[in-house]
Amino acid sequence: MQFLNAISSSVPLLASATETVDSSMVMAAVLLSLVVIYFASKVGGELSNRVGLPPVLGELVGGVVVGISVLHLLVFPEGGTDSSSSLIIAFLQSTAGLTPQAADGVFAAHSEVISVLAELGVIVLLFEIGLESNLKDLMAVGIQATIVAVVGVVAPFAAGTVGLMTLFGIDAVPAIFAGAALTATSIGITSKVLSEIGRLNSKEGQIILGAAVIDDVLGIIVLAVVASLAKDGEVDVTKVIFLIISATAFLLGAILLGNFFNSSFVRIVNRLKTRGELVIPAFIFAFVMAYLAAVIQLEAILGAFAAGLVLEETDKRKELQKQVIPIADMLVPIFFVTVGAKTDLGVLNPAIPTNREGLIMASFLIIVAIIGKVITGLTVFGQPEINRLAIGVGMIPRGEVGLVFAGVGAASGALSKPLGAAIIMMVILTTFLAPPLLRFVFPDPASKTTDTEKLVLDGAGATSLTIEQPQLITAQSPDVANLESAPDSSES
Amino acid sequence: MQFLNAISSSVPLLASATETVDSSMVMAAVLLSLVVIYFASKVGGELSNRVGLPPVLGELVGGVVVGISVLHLLVFPEGGTDSSSSLIIAFLQSTAGLTPQAADGVFAAHSEVISVLAELGVIVLLFEIGLESNLKDLMAVGIQATIVAVVGVVAPFAAGTVGLMTLFGIDAVPAIFAGAALTATSIGITSKVLSEIGRLNSKEGQIILGAAVIDDVLGIIVLAVVASLAKDGEVDVTKVIFLIISATAFLLGAILLGNFFNSSFVRIVNRLKTRGELVIPAFIFAFVMAYLAAVIQLEAILGAFAAGLVLEETDKRKELQKQVIPIADMLVPIFFVTVGAKTDLGVLNPAIPTNREGLIMASFLIIVAIIGKVITGLTVFGQPEINRLAIGVGMIPRGEVGLVFAGVGAASGALSKPLGAAIIMMVILTTFLAPPLLRFVFPDPASKTTDTEKLVLDGAGATSLTIEQPQLITAQSPDVANLESAPDSSES
Known part of the structure; x- marks a missing residue:
């Protein structure tokens, strides 16, 4: 199979290579990766918040824990690692019937997808910061x-x-x-x-x-x-x-x-x-x-x-x-x-x-x-x-x-x-x-009362929103919560 | 280059193949594809809505227009097409300096990413329908x-x-x-x-x-x-x-x-x-x-x-x-x-x-x-x-x-x-x-007044939301707008 691929690859290598990847397996790998990512981000972010640190730091540390440094759940080919060191791929092999031959392709494709999603994430983050x-x-x-x-x-x-x-x-x-x-x-x-x-x-x-x-x-x-x-x-x-x-x-x-x-x-x-x-x-x-x-x-x-x-x-x-x-x-x-x-x-x-x-x-x-x-x-x-x-x-x-x-x-x-x-x-x-x-x-x-909360409540304008979901505005989001208050403070 | 790839591919073929794809070009292709998709969906959805048809039909027809049938902006390798028939890839070659050698790889990788995003889309759609x-x-x-x-x-x-x-x-x-x-x-x-x-x-x-x-x-x-x-x-x-x-x-x-x-x-x-x-x-x-x-x-x-x-x-x-x-x-x-x-x-x-x-x-x-x-x-x-x-x-x-x-x-x-x-x-x-x-x-x-609007206004509960963004609830979204009203109607 790999031998055949190597021969046929003298024509359009990547197109044919990626086409042979089973896309439902890629989807399964993406879903599992997202579950791991969200779990790591929430656990890390909440723990970080409890000890008075910004949630984003906890998300980063959560990423370190599930990544190449510790658990190997989320690894990427850039680091020179291959599919055999990814626990998600191993999990797919044992639960979803992924074959070892297809593992490399699924690993590469799902890494590419997660990397693009991460880049979309930082694009949306900067868009949000600009918007604030x-x-x-x-x-x-x-x-x-x-x-x-x-x-x-x-x-x-x-x-x-x-x-x-x-x-x-x-x-x-x-x-x-x-x-x-x-x-x-x-x-x-x-x-x-x-x-x-x-x-x-x-x-x-x-x-x-x-x-x-x-x-x-x-x-x-x-x-x-x-x-x-x-x-x-x-x-x-x-x-x-x-x-x-x-x-x-x-x-x-x-x-x-x-x-x-x-x-x-x-x-x-x-x-x-x-x-x-x-x-x-x-x-x-x-x-x-x-x-x-x-x-x-x-x-x-x-x-x-x-x-x-x-x-x-x-x-x-x-x-x-x-x-x-x-x-x-x-x-x-x-x-x-x-x-x-x-x-x-x-x-x-x-x-x-x-x-x-x-x-x-x-x-x-x-x-x-x-x-x-x-x-x-x-x-x-x-x-x-x-x-x-x-x-x-x-x-x-x-x-x-x-x-x-x-x-x-x-x-x-x-x-x-x-x-x-x-x-x-x-x-x-x-x-x-x-x-x-x-x-x-x-x-x-x-x-004792925090200025941020007061400022957000005073300055938000859309009071109904603030009352309905206070945690959305006052919690984490360094950028959202605090840029909101920054302008107010500079005016006073 | 392709020759070298073909040789090295006797070890982990796909991992090494995808690694050589320039990820910033893949990102650029994904961004362009999303712009095309959003443009087609909005133009199609709005026109469809104007003539009294559901927006989703317009989004579909918009997709037909930008896709393999007409404009070739958004094409996928599944249909047997290769990168040379994708206008987005051609556009990247002329504006972003994508080389012809790299075109096949970028085409395959960005198609994979868009397909996964589409699958995430239908997963979120069904989640939303379930939620309603x-x-x-x-x-x-x-x-x-x-x-x-x-x-x-x-x-x-x-x-x-x-x-x-x-x-x-x-x-x-x-x-x-x-x-x-x-x-x-x-x-x-x-x-x-x-x-x-x-x-x-x-x-x-x-x-x-x-x-x-x-x-x-x-x-x-x-x-x-x-x-x-x-x-x-x-x-x-x-x-x-x-x-x-x-x-x-x-x-x-x-x-x-x-x-x-x-x-x-x-x-x-x-x-x-x-x-x-x-x-x-x-x-x-x-x-x-x-x-x-x-x-x-x-x-x-x-x-x-x-x-x-x-x-x-x-x-x-x-x-x-x-x-x-x-x-x-x-x-x-x-x-x-x-x-x-x-x-x-x-x-x-x-x-x-x-x-x-x-x-x-x-x-x-x-x-x-x-x-x-x-x-x-x-x-x-x-x-x-x-x-x-x-x-x-x-x-x-x-x-x-x-x-x-x-x-x-x-x-x-x-x-x-x-x-x-x-x-x-x-x-x-x-x-x-x-x-x-x-x-x-x-x-x-x-x-003459539409029942849906009345029902949504009566039954929504979160009145502030309804008043602030009426179009979000009463417009398109067959599922969201109308499942909301369906239960009310069966009670009366």
Whole structure:
């Protein structure tokens, strides 16, 4: 059978190869993988939430547990593993009558499908983040937040990239990727902790949130540029400049054209009378933008983010946000669990001597990640009373944006296994450390009720929705819950 | 390159083959395909709705237009077509720098992904239908509706299968498949027309709706049995009996066990505090049930339907229905457009002499489809005043359930191209014909306002939702809008 395939493959190899795969087995493998993914994401997310950490961290750790590092339920061919090491394939062989000959084909096809679903997940995630980011608020956060954000991007990026190249002899492209992963700031985690200690409306809280929002946008531009470099495998300064310009131009152009497109979008949607009359046109727009961004050598997620920013300006925003929530709930966990599952933490096992360099790299990244953000507090001027350390510490957690970097980096093949695992460790540790550190440097809990909940209830507008399903808005979703409150706090 | 692949493929052929496919190109192809699918579904669905036909029919025709029959934007390798006939692949070659060598691999991989997404779509559709079907109402519709339903399943099935085998010499398995496709009744279309002519609460209306609901359940059992036969390619009477028993037992067992599982499900969901706290556990349950149904040789959609029926009994029903709507809006059109795209209507072109047999088969199926349902009105007893013809005509439209048969049949490979196209033509024509016929035999329009809208507004419970997004509930979604109203009408 395989011998015949090998001969016939001299014509159109892949088409004939994939055609022979039993598609009902692929479907069964996809269903099982989704069950494993959802189970891991819910158990991890809930446990994480119980101990006061962001659910996304639990989803990632859940992915690590079911993935290549521990249980081998969810493994992917990229890591060099084949079907025999996948427990899902083994389970299909024992329960569904999958034959060993067909196992490789089913394994490859279902991995491809799960990877595409994960990518759709991160596209929907960025679309949702865009849909929650208000441009006018972004522009209003002021010069101090902008400086904090820019320093918080440039300092860790430069220190991380140069350090990896000079101290560890890493090539330019992977070093730049790792440096870029250091730039992110998770607005969700920080704003949740700030709200818990009643500091969301403090001067420091406003600067942190404003900077974190700008950071998101800068981070996505950096990611688009870096991922494009990774495709070539080398760094060409002209190209870097060109990419920075094109990424910025794409985002600005989308926003400017979006102002004209907005009203047509609303007009079209208002004329539609069948189901999906809002979600489907929105996704057509988001996917077209994602495709355009991908075609001009940037990242698909930049296009989805731009589409979200544009549609945020329409009257349909609230309704669209509400409808995107269940879709994101369904697709986004696939991304985070997959990132965790693909990460082989075994390469950081300290018992094995050859792993030491990876461990030292991870420690180096963590130190740069912390110092590079803490110094941003020093850039605040003209405010002698302000708690500079609190601002710096508030910028530390990387959260989901850092994971997007790690996921895109791993998919591009630019990162070595130890470097990829070191980045994941950096994201996990900065996110774990930030909440207790922030509580420590901000020692005065002003109130017991959380600001976030109050703000959401006050500012949501659609009160009926808030009352019916409070957990949907106030729970997890760093981005949804907290970007909602961020604008309010900057106005007060 | 291909030569090297052919050599290396003597080890794990498919894994290595798929690995070499550029995953960012696959993603780009998937994004473009989704844009085409959504565009076709929205344009088709809206136009269909404007002329008073169900949107799902427009989505199907939209799929035919973008598919193998006309535009060649969305083609699949199953039909024997290769990457060179896919306009999306050609577009990627000209815009995204896809190389001709890589085209076959990208074509195969993206077709696989779209097919899996379509299957997820039909799984979510059946889950949603289950979630809208109330078991107690099903049992309350009475003996007359049950007889109408059973006759409406048995008569067209027997006549269709026997006719195809004896008159056309078709093999048993494809003949049974086509016969099974004749059994469906689209509750959505009929109830919409009945509500438009103000007859939803008439005796006839109640019997038709009750029978159509029972028909849905019988149809899904028939499909599970038939699809299982198609896997073997031959008919074994022992196996048929075994399958009918196992399908019925699966459904009844799920419902009985569901009564115990229900309260645990609600308890678990109430304890979850992070996003997706309802949708994710529900999908874990639905996908596990789908997997189980697939493993015991039935169809995945039977499991999803059973999961929906079980969860309909919980307090979380309303909230879950609301959250599943956007997910279904996103995934279900992929299924219907794909069914249309895979249908080669060229095989029914009357200008080509060899197509004549297919055309005659299509005509035969359409006649059986109409007569087989019209006679069901004759079975109503003890009601001398009743409009028997109206009951029979009300059962004619096949709608989305008929398309599910055609889609599953095509995917199983059991149907020849002409027979598959003939089934699609039968579904389209019965669905087109039913609304005018029903208006003709039910000549007395009682009121101008539509019953459906009134019933939904009265009975929905979550009034705030209804007011905020009336189009979501009253528009398309035959199942969602009208099953909602069906129970109310049978109570009055």
